[in-house]
Amino acid sequence: MIMGLRRYCCVAAAAAAALAAISGAALAQNYPSRNITLVLPFAAGSGTDTTTRLISQHLSQALGVGIVIENKAGANGMLAATYVARSAPDGYTLLVTTNTTHSANPYLLKSLTYDPVKDFTPIARTGDLPFMLVINPDIPANTVAELIALAKKDPGKYSYASGSSSASVSGATFARLAGIDLLHVPYKSSPPALTDVIAGRISMMFIDVPTGLPHVNAKVLKPLAVTTKRKSALLPDLPTMDDTVKGFDITSWQGYLGPSNMPKDVVVRLNAEIRKIIERPDIKSQLAERGMEAFSGTPEEFEAFLKEQLVLWEKLIADAGIEKQ
Structure with a gap:
């Protein structure tokens, strides 16, 4: 009886996994079929907001759907990051953020309501904001x-x-x-x-x-x-x-992330379209006018970079003598 139950559970688990794979493939094949929301952890008029609005115009054209920008400022970006982390991983709710939420907050805030690594899917880094x-x-x-x-x-x-x-x-x-x-x-x-x-x-x-x-x-x-x-x-x-102040070296990066467990094909599609936009000389020039040094890379490169930045910012914050609030 127990062996039969175990067999049933294994078959059910396998069926569920197969169904999830089929659903994910179907989602990726039809993606996108409706508007995409870009959630920003900063207010309108900020550097991230200004550069994202430019990129989003071209991303909307490339994907053939509308893009809505939602500014969720507050709690050092934690509101926006948590909102996206708890959203469906279908590619329709994305976070455009910086080192504030994903490099510094883990060492600045005592009660962080998201994990900067486990709760997100890296999509594309878009550049630096000096x-x-x-x-x-x-x-x-x-x-x-x-x-x-x-x-x-x-x-x-x-x-x-x-x-x-x-x-x-x-x-x-x-x-x-x-x-x-x-x-x-x-x-x-x-x-x-x-x-x-x-x-x-x-x-x-x-x-x-x-x-x-x-x-x-x-x-x-x-x-x-x-x-x-x-x-x-x-x-x-x-x-x-x-x-003048020897040893001072701090910069801010910017990039796109989604909730964890996004379909690989959706991530690849978004990364490809964002990189095409970022690599256009006219877009680079327009972003430079807005104060952004634009460049990009693969999702895997972005993931590795995020982990490196966590180590860097832990040291920066410790050296500055800042205690968690």
């Missing part, structure tokens, strides 16, 4: 060294805003490496943080180039340096933080 240090123009400093001197002269007088994990970790890293006392003022997203820096209520912030560049060009923010160790091709005249 950050830069900007200050209110009324602050009498034109270089990072001059800003450090001011902060050392008046400890605790100067503050930095943050609207993302990259900005938060960059600010803490700057304070530690430069040996200065800065007040951290966190925000839900970058646009309102920038508003307060421009108004002079906050002294400075590290901001992604796409979001900050229009304000720099309008002369309402003063740029001092980029956060990458090498100069940015997007801002060749701007020095690096490492020129």
Whole structure:
């Protein structure tokens, strides 16, 4: 009797697996047949939002369906990431995100409601969003060294805003490496943080180039340096933080992920279409104007990169002395 029951269970399990494979194949063959939703962990007007809207226009044309962008800012991107992680793995709800949700949050937040590896399917990395240090123009400093001197002269007088994990970790890293006392003022997203820096209520912030560049060009923010160790091709005249604060090297990546267990054929299709868009010279140029260094690769390369970034950001956050909140 027990052996018969075991045989029945094995047959049932095999049948279920076969049915799932057939269903997955059918899904991939007909994909996509309706609108796709791209969920973003940041507010409208952020760097991720701006670049995603450009890419999504062409992705919509390539796939022949509409693409809806849904901004779910809040909780350091955890709201958006959790929403996608719990969505059906059918390719119709995707996350366009950065290192905030998938590299930094595991080491910044005590109660993370998703696993950055197990709960997601990597689809395509789309490039890097370099950050830069900007200050209110009324602050009498034109270089990072001059800003450090001011902060050392008046400890605790100067503050930095943050609207993302990259900005938060960059600010803490700057304070530690430069040996200065800065007040951290966190925000839900970058646009309102920038508003307060421009108004002079906050002294400075590290901001992604796409979001900050229009304000720099309008002369309402003063740029001092980029956060990458090498100069940015997007801002060749701007020095690096490492020129003054040795060892400073932080950048932000961007990419597309879906819920775990997405059909392989759907992932391959999405990756191929996204890469075609990213590799077009005209799109690269338009993304560069928005402050993004665009490039891509395979889902497997993106998966390996994500795991490497978790190791890197664990060290960055530990070295900055940031405790989980």
